Amino acid sequence: MRETAYCFAADLGGTKLAAAIADARGGIVAELTEPTDRRGAAYVAEQIAACADKLAKTVGIEVTRASHVMVGIPGAIDPRTGRVSLTPNIAGLEDFDVLGFLRGRFGPDVAIENDVNLAMLGEHALGCASHCSNAAFLALGTGAGLGLLIDDKLFRGARGSAGEIADLPIGRDPTSQNPSASGTFELEVGSLAIVDRYRRQGGTAAATVRDIFRLLEQGDEVAASVLDTTARWVALAVVTLQSLLDLELIVFGGSIGVRPELYERVRRALPAHFSRPITIAPSRLGDRAGLIGAAWAAGQALRQNPGGAERANLK
Amino acid sequence: MPSPPIASVTRQLSRRSVFEALLHRSPISRADLAKVTALSKQTMSEVIDAFEQQGLVRAVGRTSGNVGRTAVLYELSPDGGHVLGIDLGARRLTVALADIAGRVLAEADEPTDSRGGAWALDQIARLSDRLARDNHTHPSRIRSIVMATPGVVNPKSGAIEMAPNITGLDHLNVVGLLGEKLGPVVLENDINLALLGEIWHGCAQNVDNVAFLALGSGVGLGLYVNGRLVRGENGAAGEIGYLPIGGDPLQAESRLQGCLEYQIGATGVVRRYREAGGSDVDSERQVFERAQAGDPIAAYVVDETARLTALAAAAVIATVDPQLLVLGGSVGVRPDFADKVARVLLQLSARPVEIRTSTLGRRAGVVGALSVALRRLHDEFFGVAELAARPLPPPTQRNARQ
Numbered sequence: 001m002r003e004t005a006y007c008f009a010a011d012l013g014g015t016k017l018a019a020a021i022a023d024a025r026g027g028i029v030a031e032l033t034e035p036t037d038r039r040g041a042a043y044v045a046e047q048i049a050a051c052a053d054k055l056a057k058t059v060g061i062e063v064t065r066a067s068h069v070m071v072g073i074p075g076a077i078d079p080r081t082g083r084v085s086l087t088p089n090i091a092g093l094e095d096f097d098v099l100g101f102l103r104g105r106f107g108p109d110v111a112i113e114n115d116v117n118l119a120m121l122g123e124h125a126l127g128c129a130s131h132c133s134n135a136a137f138l139a140l141g142t143g144a145g146l147g148l149l150i151d152d153k154l155f156r157g158a159r160g161s162a163g164e165i166a167d168l169p170i171g172r173d174p175t176s177q178n179p180s181a182s183g184t185f186e187l188e189v190g191s192l193a194i195v196d197r198y199r200r201q202g203g204t205a206a207a208t209v210r211d212i213f214r215l216l217e218q219g220d221e222v223a224a225s226v227l228d229t230t231a232r233w234v235a236l237a238v239v240t241l242q243s244l245l246d247l248e249l250i251v252f253g254g255s256i257g258v259r260p261e262l263y264e265r266v267r268r269a270l271p272a273h274f275s276r277p278i279t280i281a282p283s284r285l286g287d288r289a290g291l292i293g294a295a296w297a298a299g300q301a302l303r304q305n306p307g308g309a310e311r312a313n314l315k
Numbered sequence: 316m317p318s319p320p321i322a323s324v325t326r327q328l329s330r331r332s333v334f335e336a337l338l339h340r341s342p343i344s345r346a347d348l349a350k351v352t353a354l355s356k357q358t359m360s361e362v363i364d365a366f367e368q369q370g371l372v373r374a375v376g377r378t379s380g381n382v383g384r385t386a387v388l389y390e391l392s393p394d395g396g397h398v399l400g401i402d403l404g405a406r407r408l409t410v411a412l413a414d415i416a417g418r419v420l421a422e423a424d425e426p427t428d429s430r431g432g433a434w435a436l437d438q439i440a441r442l443s444d445r446l447a448r449d450n451h452t453h454p455s456r457i458r459s460i461v462m463a464t465p466g467v468v469n470p471k472s473g474a475i476e477m478a479p480n481i482t483g484l485d486h487l488n489v490v491g492l493l494g495e496k497l498g499p500v501v502l503e504n505d506i507n508l509a510l511l512g513e514i515w516h517g518c519a520q521n522v523d524n525v526a527f528l529a530l531g532s533g534v535g536l537g538l539y540v541n542g543r544l545v546r547g548e549n550g551a552a553g554e555i556g557y558l559p560i561g562g563d564p565l566q567a568e569s570r571l572q573g574c575l576e577y578q579i580g581a582t583g584v585v586r587r588y589r590e591a592g593g594s595d596v597d598s599e600r601q602v603f604e605r606a607q608a609g610d611p612i613a614a615y616v617v618d619e620t621a622r623l624t625a626l627a628a629a630a631v632i633a634t635v636d637p638q639l640l641v642l643g644g645s646v647g648v649r650p651d652f653a654d655k656v657a658r659v660l661l662q663l664s665a666r667p668v669e670i671r672t673s674t675l676g677r678r679a680g681v682v683g684a685l686s687v688a689l690r691r692l693h694d695e696f697f698g699v700a701e702l703a704a705r706p707l708p709p710p711t712q713r714n715a716r717q
Contacts, residue, residue, distance in 0.1 A: 134548045146634070150545055157636025158524040161666060167633040169560065169626040169663065236559045240630050243557040243573075244536065246547020273559065275570050276551075 005306060006059070007298035008052045008066035008106065011115055011290035012036065012044065012073055014089025014142060018291045019051035021059050021066055024306075026125070026299025030058045031291065041096035049105045068305075069106045070298035072115035072290045073098065074145075076161035082112070086164060089142065109301060115139075115290045116163065116253075117154050119283070120147030122293030123251050127284040135249045136163075136241055137289070140234065140257035144168075144186045150245070166190075170236045188233040191256065198226045209256055216261055231265030238266065239274045253283035329354055331697035333362045334371075334391075338416060338693075341390035342375045348389070363389065371395040371415070371696075391416040397452050398692055399443055399497075400684030401462035402505060403427065403435065405480035405532045409681040410442045412450055412457075417689055421450045422681070432483025433492075440496035459692040460497055463505035463680040464489075465533065467550050475502070477554065479572060480532045503687060505529075505680045506553060507544050509673070510537030512683030513641055517675040526637035527673075528555070530624060531644030532581045534573075538635060545635075556580065558630060561623040579623050584646075588616045599646065607651070621652055625659035632660075632668055643673035 007026070010019040013036060020031035032051060037043040048071060056063035075087030075094070087093040102110045120137035123129040129137075129149065137147040146163030148155040156162050166186035187193055191209045198206050203222040206212045216223040238250055252263045263282055270278050283289050332352040336343065340351065349359045366372040373392040377385040395415040402409040409424040423446050428434040439462070447454055466478025473490035475481075493500045510527035513519040519527075519539075527537040536553035538545035545552050556576030564574040577583050584599035593612040596602055605613035624647075628640060642653045653672045661667055673679050 148634075150540065151543070155540065155635070158638035158668075159636055159666065162634065162636040164636070164666075165633050167629065167664060167666075169629045169633075236564065239557070239559050239564065241634065243554050244538075244552065244631065244634055245545065246549055246552040246554070248548040273564050274557065 004065075005068075005302055006061060006066040007068040007070070007295065007302050008055070008063075009069070009291055009294035009298050010048050010051060010071045011118065011294055012048065012071060012090070013115065013290075014074060017044070017047060017051065018288070019048065019055060020291055020295050021052075021055045021061075022295035022299055024299055024302050026296035028292065028295050030055050032058075036090070039091075041090060041092035041098070044090060044093070045096065045098060045101045048102070052106070064107075067107060067109050068298045068302040069102060069110040070118070070294040070301070071098070071102060071110070071112045072118040072294050073112050074115050076159070076164055077112055077114055077156075078160045079156055084112075086161065086166075109305065111297070111301065113154075113294070113297065114145075114147065114156070114160070114163070116145040116147040117156065118147070118291075118293035118297065119253055119285075119289035120149050120251070120293065121154065121297055122285050122289040122291075123253075123283060124149055124152075124293075125296040126292055127251070127289065128281050129249055129251055132248045134245065134247050135251065136245070136247050137251045137253055137283070138165075138234075138238070138241075138257055139254035140189060140252070140262070141254035142191050144189055144237075145254075146241070148245070165237060168237055168240060170240060171233060185233070185237055189230055189237075189256075194226060194230055194256070197229060198222060201226060213259060213261055227261060227265055231262055232269055234262070234266045235269040235273055238270065238278060238280065242274060242276075242278050248279065250278065250280045251283050252280055253286070253289055255287070258282050258286060327697060329358055330362055330365070333359065333366070334693065334697050337372060337389065337391050341416070342388035343390075344378055344386035344388055346386055369395070393418065393420075394456070396458040396692055396696075397447075397456050398685060398688035399447075399457050399460040400681045400686075400688055401439060401443065401460065401500075402508070402680035402684060403439065403462060403464045403481070404505065404677075404680070405465065405478075407677065408435070408438060408442060409678070410439070410446050411681045411685055412446050412452060413685045413689065415458075415689070415692060417685070419685065420452075421446055422678075427481065430483075431481045432487055435481065435484070436487070436489065436492050436496065439493065443497055454498070457498065459688040459695070460500045461508070461684040461688040461691070462493070462500050462502050463508040463684045464502050465505050465535070467504065467554075468502045470550075477551070501687070501691065503684070504535075504537070504550075504553070506535035506537040507546075508683030508687065509643055509675075509679035510539055510641070510683065511544070511686050512675050512679040512681070513643070513673055514539060515686040516682050517641075517673060517679060518671045519639055519641055522639045524636075524638040525641060526631050526635060526639070527641045527643055528624070528628060528631065528647060529644035530579060530642070530647040534576045534580055534624075534627070534644075536631060538637075540635075555627055555631070558627055560626050560630065575623065575627055579620050579627075581646075584616060584620055587619065588613060591616060603646070603649065603652070617652070618655065620646070621655035622659050624652075625656045625663060628656065628660055629663045632664055632666065636666075637668060640668050640670045641673055642670060643676075643679055645677065648672050648676050 005024045017036045018033045020028045037047045075084045082099045116139045129135040133152045135149045139145040146165045168185035171184040171188035212223045336351045372389045374387045375390045376388050393414040400411045408427045411422040412420045428438045466475045473488035475484040519525045525539045529535045534556045536555040556573030558575040560575045561578035568577045581599040588602045602613050606617040
């Protein structure tokens with residue numbers, strides 16, 4: 001049977017943009033990935049719309065058939081206003097009406113959601129958290145973010161900033177020095193912090209965290225020590241989450257979080273820090289978790305409210 | 316489970332909406348009840364007749380002043396059923412009795428039997444019986460009992476675990492033994508109930524997203540989101556005492572008592588005062604009193620306690636983003652302490668949150684226990700599982716403290 005309704009999903013990151021057209025069950029039909037337009041929010045928004053056009057052409061449908069849209073945004077989204085905040089990686093995004101722009105292009109059935117929340121949804125729908133009602137997706141990469149699933153539902157907080165764990169008071173004591181606007185946990189485990197730690201401990205050849213992982217494979221002792229330290233900070237954040245929320249599973253994702261060299265170190269560190277067991281696992285969907293979650297969420301919206309699809313068919 | 320037949324669900328829905336209207340709008344006439352509930356006059360007559368037979372409603376007078384015939388006014392009968400709320404604290408045991416409309420009839424408290432275990436359970440039964448007897452309430456009229464307790468109830472053994480401040484409850488079937496003495500008792504974490512108390516009748520009314528941070532003998536957290544408590548996978552959500560803040564999370568005391576609680580729980584405050592060179596004190600309260608009297612060592616310990624509490628609050632805010640943070644517990648309710656916490660938090664968090672101190676103070680737990688006991692009683696009479704419960708109205712009469 002020919003599909004009559006589609007959705008469009010995108011996962012916007014600081015360095016790359018992934019997009020997909022999915023069927024009414026949220027299953028991805030076609031997808032692409034591009035470097036994020038560096039010129040800022042307005043260009044990025046146009047880029048998202050252009051991705052939809054390209055994908056529609058690939059699938060051989062009018063882009064208007066993709067009536068339901070879900071876009072993952074790397075920031076906190078206020079549930080009442082739709083305002084985006086805490087997005088240092090995309091210039092101008094906080095002052096740009098993303099939702100308004102997308103509705104102008106795609107119609108009313110557009111939603112935006114925090115990217116890590118969508119990764120959590122993806123793992124819950126199709127990944128390693130499918131059996132869980134209470135879980136978290138811990139994204140570690142350039143920064144640190146958290147998606148929370150409580151009683152089978154996304155948990156966004158009063159202002160949409162639940163899980164903004166960059167601010168966790170885990171790391172160097174924030175009250176003993178000049179308190180800065182950015183978060184303490186991220187200052188210990190963000191990619192810049194890891195590279196900086198490597199240099200401070202006498203390492204020389206690393207420009208990126210990927211370099212450090214490569215050096216680790218070659219037996220570099222400084223790299224091993226740096227990852228040990230990083231894993232201890234991450235373990236403290238995991239203990240914090242477990243104490244507060246008593247989760248069944250914490251999924252590790254993001255470019256650094258999925259590396260076994262990191263999460264195995266965290267796993268080994270946990271028993272000494274917490275008397276009850278804590279289950280952690282690497283993301284099964286990897287760097288596609290956010291996109292898969294977005295497609296799944298758009299598909300769910302389409303099934304619950306197919307009206308948008310009917311409108312599209314009338315055209 | 317088979318679903319009930321449609322007719323019985325409809326009847327139950329009618330009964331529930333009439334009951335809710337009586338709960339929120341008493342005294343009220345049959346005509347006004349019919350208007351509010353949009354039920355037919357005939358259905359209304361049937362429901363009211365049934366309620367009268369069950370002793371749930373009573374006539375309290377007639378409408379007056381308006382043109383036309385006067386009408387009988389009804390309210391929920393105080394004899395319709397009673398509920399008991401119990402708060403078993405490490406230091407104090409509190410018991411309260413309320414009627415089906417949420418009117419608090421009596422309340423009593425005494426120091427918790429320090430021997431703990433079976434002695435504490437005997438004390439609970441004795442105090443509850445006395446309260447009921449003094450109010451001429453036969454035990455059979457008490458239809459729902461909820462008890463607030465520290466720690467986590469093990470659903471298999473009925474024991475109370477992770478409650479180091481009351482001895483001997485971790486190897487007793489508390490649920491079973493109290494059931495034999497008082498009838499079925501529902502146990503719930505004390506912080507969760509204190510939070511529900513504040514939502515029902517305290518400083519957190521009409522707020523959807525609340526974190527309640529309690530600091531006293533121990534430290535605990537209750538989370539309420541979109542009308543529900545967050546309990547976690549094993550009922551251990553909010554065990555904030557185990558946050559890796561304030562000390563070395565790898566040391567033995569941290570693993571046993573919790574890293575944060577070892578520092579800012581009552582014994583931690585006393586210990587840190589002594590370690591900092593303070594003279595002997597019996598309780599953390601004395602440390603706070605001395606700080607106010609100008610003792611610089613005590614002031615330092617209090618400031619440090621506030622700083623660590625603010626760090627814990629910052630972890631809560633970063634993780635769950637509450638709309639309101641309530642500080643409770645014997646230390647948390649001190650206004651000077653809450654001010655210190657708020658000041659540190661302003662430095663720490665880019666997104667400060669509104670902070671209030673508990674208005675129910677040490678009654679928060681027992682008030683929360685009453686609210687849950689009432690909700691359970693209402694559900695037993697009128698519950699349709701699929702219906703979301705409306706919030707209870709505030710009690711119409713303040714407590715009659717004994």
